[in-house]
Amino acid sequence: MLGNFTYCNPTKLYFGEDALNGLNAELPKYGKNVLLVYGGGSIKKNGIYDKVVALLKENGKEIFEDAGVMPNPTSDKLNEGVARAKAAQADLILAVGGGSVCDYAKAVSVSVHCNDDPWEKYFIRFEDVSCKIIPVGCVLTMVGTGSEMNGGSVITNHQQKLKIGHVFGENVFPKFSILNPKFTYTLPKYQMISGIFDIMSHILEQYFSGTDDNTSDYIMEGLLRSLIHSANIAVENPTDYEARSNIMWIATWALNTLVAKGKSTDWMVHMLGQAVGAHTDATHGMTLSAVSMPYYRYILPYGTKKFARYAEAVWNVNPKGKTEEDIAKAGLCAMEDWMKSIGLVMNITDLGTTEEMLDGMVESTLIMNGGYKILTPEEIKIIFKASL
Secondary structure (H helix, E strand, O other), rough: OOOOOOOOOOOEEEEOOOOOHHHHHHHHHHOOEEEEEEEEEHHHHHHHHHHHHHHHHOOEEEEEEEEEOOOEEEEEHHHHHHHHHHHHHHOOEEEEEEEHHHHHHHHHHHHOOOOOHHHHHHHOOOOOOOOOOOOOEEOOOOOOOOHHHEOOOEEEEEOOOEEEEEEEOOHHHOOEEEHHHHHHHHOOOHHHHHHHHHHHHHHHHOOOOOOOHHHHHHHHHHHHHHHHHHHHHHHHHOOOHHHHHHHHHHHHOOOOOOOOOOOOOOHHHHHHHHHHHHHHHOHHHHHHHHHHHHHHHHHHHHHHHHHHHHHHHHHHOOOOOHHHHHHHHHHHHHHHHHHHHHHOOOOOOHHOOOHHHHHHHOOOOOOOOOOOOOHHHHHHHHHHHHOO
């Protein structure tokens, strides 16, 4: 039964080949000083940087830059960004990049006027924002995280071997996001399929929770079927506009908080994957793919009915002559075969993990309570061992 909830998403989206023109509508709403945040410089090679800068100048903006945001943004980089935003007296932070750049921009936005250590306040104590926030806008160049339409921000602390996400409230959501599927064309295949699995994992983290007849589950099954179909096309032809645009749109809806309504949600795959990432700095989507099958096979007995539904609704498993458990297991086998077919990493050894690292990774894993089984540290180690 659906419980009580409130739903609000204040982010305005501009989608399609002409989406960047949305900057002309949005930029006049903010002051003169813009902190332009981006990653390793690929946007300069593919021409997106020049297009964005031209529009900023046409709108009379003073541009300050914060480049070099890494795929797993660190607490040290966050401190650097805060200093740059303060020096710029930024009126707007414009993130141009993938989910990591968007995540980082949000972390900077809530930290500039924070009187406490942002890492301790937001990512250790998970406190709410109590200070002035610098508004954020996003120009998306990689899909997967859904960060363009939510309050999530994930930061890594290498000293503490922790990778932690904070889900901020709607006041921290990007004010606007620019989504042009063609901006994702130049991504290497490894990054594209990593993002595809990040999308799938976001949906599954919300789907595999609860036992009620929830409308959100039907929506998620449709999103998953569309994702699988479009991913198969994009892997063969990365410049297929229809496939890439569908993937981009699915990514946004997978984590813009809509399908979580009425769900307890799990998020243990992300906690396991983030622990791997904290120790190896591996690509986020690949850490998720590497731990997903061992995790889901471990918890299947505690949510067999839902796993059987997933097998039939998403993977077209024929239930005839099978027990509910057989159907559920067949669904995971179909999922595993598909993951291998598109080239995902299927074990954490390939990401640089060794058995000697497991105890440290267990310590770095936050335990969630919204799924079908609350894991113990001992069970987390069993899953990591099965992931090697």
